[in-house]
Amino acid sequence: MTFLIQQTLLYAIPLMIVALAGVFAERSGIINLALEGIMIFGAFIGVLFVNLVQQAGVFDAAKEANNWVALQGFELMAMVAAAIMGAVFSLLLSFASVNLKADQTIGGTALNLLAPALVLFFIRIIANQNTLQMASGDAASWFMIKKSFFGYGRNDEMGFFGSTFIDKTYIATYICILVFVILSILLYKTRFGLRLRSCGENPQAADSLGINVYKMRYAGTTISGALAGMGGFVYALTTANCASTGDVAGFGFLALAVMIFGNWKPLNIAGAALLFGLFKCVAASYSSIDINGDGIFLLAEAGISPHFYRMLPYLITLVVLAFTSKKSRAPKAEGIPYDKGRR
Amino acid sequence: MKKLLALVLALVMGLSLVACGNNNPPAETGESNPPAETGTETQTPEESTPAEETTDPDSIPDSMTSEDGTYQVAFVTDVGQLKDKSFNQGTFDGVKLYAAANGLSYKYYQPANGSEATDEDRYNAMKAAADAGAEVIVCAGYLQEAALRRAAMDYPDIPFVFIDGYPLTEDPENPDSAVLTNVAGIAFKEEQAGYFAGYAAVMDGFENLGFSGGGGGTNDACCRFGYGFVQGANAAAAELDKTVNMNYSWQYGATFSASAELQTMISGWYANGTEIVFACGGSMFQSISAAASANDGYVIGVDVDQSGESDTVITSAMKGLADAVQWAVGHVYDGTFTEIGGTGTSLGVEDNAVGLPTDESSWRFESFSVDDYQAMYQAVLDGTLVVDNDFSKLETTEWSNVNLNII
Numbered sequence: 001m002t003f004l005i006q007q008t009l010l011y012a013i014p015l016m017i018v019a020l021a022g023v024f025a026e027r028s029g030i031i032n033l034a035l036e037g038i039m040i041f042g043a044f045i046g047v048l049f050v051n052l053v054q055q056a057g058v059f060d061a062a063k064e065a066n067n068w069v070a071l072q073g074f075e076l077m078a079m080v081a082a083a084i085m086g087a088v089f090s091l092l093l094s095f096a097s098v099n100l101k102a103d104q105t106i107g108g109t110a111l112n113l114l115a116p117a118l119v120l121f122f123i124r125i126i127a128n129q130n131t132l133q134m135a136s137g138d139a140a141s142w143f144m145i146k147k148s149f150f151g152y153g154r155n156d157e158m159g160f161f162g163s164t165f166i167d168k169t170y171i172a173t174y175i176c177i178l179v180f181v182i183l184s185i186l187l188y189k190t191r192f193g194l195r196l197r198s199c200g201e202n203p204q205a206a207d208s209l210g211i212n213v214y215k216m217r218y219a220g221t222t223i224s225g226a227l228a229g230m231g232g233f234v235y236a237l238t239t240a241n242c243a244s245t246g247d248v249a250g251f252g253f254l255a256l257a258v259m260i261f262g263n264w265k266p267l268n269i270a271g272a273a274l275l276f277g278l279f280k281c282v283a284a285s286y287s288s289i290d291i292n293g294d295g296i297f298l299l300a301e302a303g304i305s306p307h308f309y310r311m312l313p314y315l316i317t318l319v320v321l322a323f324t325s326k327k328s329r330a331p332k333a334e335g336i337p338y339d340k341g342r343r
Numbered sequence: 344m345k346k347l348l349a350l351v352l353a354l355v356m357g358l359s360l361v362a363c364g365n366n367n368p369p370a371e372t373g374e375s376n377p378p379a380e381t382g383t384e385t386q387t388p389e390e391s392t393p394a395e396e397t398t399d400p401d402s403i404p405d406s407m408t409s410e411d412g413t414y415q416v417a418f419v420t421d422v423g424q425l426k427d428k429s430f431n432q433g434t435f436d437g438v439k440l441y442a443a444a445n446g447l448s449y450k451y452y453q454p455a456n457g458s459e460a461t462d463e464d465r466y467n468a469m470k471a472a473a474d475a476g477a478e479v480i481v482c483a484g485y486l487q488e489a490a491l492r493r494a495a496m497d498y499p500d501i502p503f504v505f506i507d508g509y510p511l512t513e514d515p516e517n518p519d520s521a522v523l524t525n526v527a528g529i530a531f532k533e534e535q536a537g538y539f540a541g542y543a544a545v546m547d548g549f550e551n552l553g554f555s556g557g558g559g560g561t562n563d564a565c566c567r568f569g570y571g572f573v574q575g576a577n578a579a580a581a582e583l584d585k586t587v588n589m590n591y592s593w594q595y596g597a598t599f600s601a602s603a604e605l606q607t608m609i610s611g612w613y614a615n616g617t618e619i620v621f622a623c624g625g626s627m628f629q630s631i632s633a634a635a636s637a638n639d640g641y642v643i644g645v646d647v648d649q650s651g652e653s654d655t656v657i658t659s660a661m662k663g664l665a666d667a668v669q670w671a672v673g674h675v676y677d678g679t680f681t682e683i684g685g686t687g688t689s690l691g692v693e694d695n696a697v698g699l700p701t702d703e704s705s706w707r708f709e710s711f712s713v714d715d716y717q718a719m720y721q722a723v724l725d726g727t728l729v730v731d732n733d734f735s736k737l738e739t740t741e742w743s744n745v746n747l748n749i750i
Binding site: 002007129131133306 | 405406424425426453457594595601602603604605606607608610611612614615626629630632633634636637638639653654750
């Protein structure tokens with residue numbers, strides 16, 4: 001059970017935060033198809049940051065001394081670096097769709113094409129191959145929170161809560177949840193959030209009340225870029241051993257599906273992300289999931305083909321979207337470049 | 344509704360476009376030599392051979408620029424990364440060591456399209472090597488067979504060294520057709536290295552083992568490693584009169600690359616009591632060692648001594664890739680290639696080509712000692728202990744002391 005929850009969170013959190021990134025852009029009226037590209041770029045920047053700082057030896061002393069608090073700080077810095085560069089990368093989309101009034105889906109697709117090519121180009125220059133890894137060690141030994149930090153020995157029990165939510169976790173997971181909550185409140189309970197949402201529903205009306213639609217759309221897309229960049233790095237850190245390969249396994253697109261399934265609402269998105277995360281986790285580890293701890297691996301012994309389990313996340317996406325898309329309510333003005341002269 | 348449809352359509356389009364976008368960049372850069380173009384890490388062969396040979400392959404640059412633009416010793420990589428800290432890197436170390444020691448120019452060629460490389464991509468890499476004046480081309484990995492056959496027939500004057508390979512005939516359908524005498528196949532007795540690792544792990548007290556192999560079960564080398572591993576574990580368990588459990592899987596390793604799925608699966612093994620996993624496949628090591636590190640588990644490395652990569656590596660089932668390459672390329676340059684051309688060489692303990700690393704820093708067993716290992720090694724060398732290499736018997740054999748759980 002502990003294993004299932006932990007692995008589900010590892011897959012669900014990047015999806016959730018990137019889906020929220022999509023919400024911020026779309027609520028302000030910009031379709032951000034470039035989530036995948038921004039994730040790839042953010043993952044690259046985060047890994048590059050980790051790699052360079054390791055090479056500079058800044059945290060070697062902290063690693064030697066097992067000063068895990070300093071290493072968590074290092075992880076946070078990498079997340080911030082990824083978020084900043086993700087935001088910068090998304091400015092390309094904002095510029096194209098706000099200033100140039102270009103078609104947003106095409107702009108997003110262009111970024112999706114650009115990011116993996118650009119990232120692989122840089123990785124080949126830097127690492128002489130197609131993968132950029134940490135300069136030394138692995139993600140778990142540098143960044144993972146373990147029970148030994150709190151004085152527990154190898155065989156000591158932490159209890160269900162401790163062993164599930166503290167032992168073998170990444171601080172990134174909790175930072176993402178925190179950011180998710182704060183930004184959801186920002187979107188629904190603040191003046192800024194209301195203005196942002198109004199620009200996605202009826203920008204003309206918003207403009208007539210003195211809101212600068214262009215600024216709001218820039219803000220929405222930039223927040224979106226920062227979140228997607230951070231999400232990309234969190235994905236690379238927690239599930240891919242902090243390696244960047246110019247690929248995030250389609251998580252950006254899965255996040256778009258989660259956003260639509262979640263009906264552009266944060267709470268629904270969190271639920272949807274957990275659902276997809278659960279099935280991604282089941283697909284990879286069905287053979288070793290022991291749901292109620294009685295030593296029987298139900299899923300492995302059910303006699304169902306492994307290929308079925310591997311299809312599950314995508315089957316579920318199809319089924320769920322087919323049933324929920326009728327009710328889905330996208331922001332009304334999304335995808336339409338704002339033109340002051342139009343009614 | 345219309346808008347949603349448009350969005351979904353755009354999504355599909357984006358997905359398909361990105362799928363291409365992902366593959367194209369390596370295709371464009373795959374055969375070029377990026378560092379040479381970017382002007383970094385350039386070194387002439389004269390500078391790199393200051394009389395005395397360098398023994399640490401990592402101190403020899405991966406890329407060099409020769410003055411006349413020809414590269415004498417060429418290396419065509421297998422799938423996976425050049426610096427996989429395993430198969431490709433171990434083979435390339437041999438190329439670099441020989442070239443540096445003898446003042447030759449060398450260059451590596453990665454077939455385009457990464458892990459989806461086709462025979463055409465591989466052939467193009469070999470052709471690029473031949474066009475750049477290669478005097479010997481080292482090709483790593485059995486996947487290169489078809490491309491190698493074509494290249495060897497197109498360039499009959501160039502000797503090819505086929506690592507993890509076997510002699511090739513002109514017509515793959517007809518085993519009686521002429522043997523290509525410019526291809527030297529070099530294979531290893533991986534089952535012996537696997538046996539050592541399995542035996543040592545169980546003798547050291549591990550009771551729950553795992554094997555995660557690359558190539559999806561179609562790679563003979565990995566199959567031999569795995570079969571030997573099970574035999575070794577079984578023999579040790581029988582000696583200790585106990586039963587050990589083993590998860591045995593080829594999943595998520597078809598392309599020898601690290602993946603989130605592999606990491607999750609192996610994490611699941613560790614979470615359910617597996618103590619040590621034999622990571623048998625190039626870059627897959629990254630995922631498996633990450634899972635081990637997160638769960639305080641242990642890893643057995645493969646091909647080269649991987650103890651330096653992670654503290655979780657307790658030993659490595661090594662094969663002497665670098666030595667074999669130097670030995671084969673040496674035959675080319677001392678004019679005795681005809682002795683090995685057209686034949687298959689299988690290197691094992693008698694050639695000192697397989698084994699476990701016994702350096703103090705690499706030996707991390709607690710109760711199983713280097714002396715115990717050497718006794719076992721000697722037994723295989725004497726022929727008193729024979730490790731079977733017919734891996735097709737893995738699933739049909741009744742293992743007396745191993746609960747084999749094939750996933």
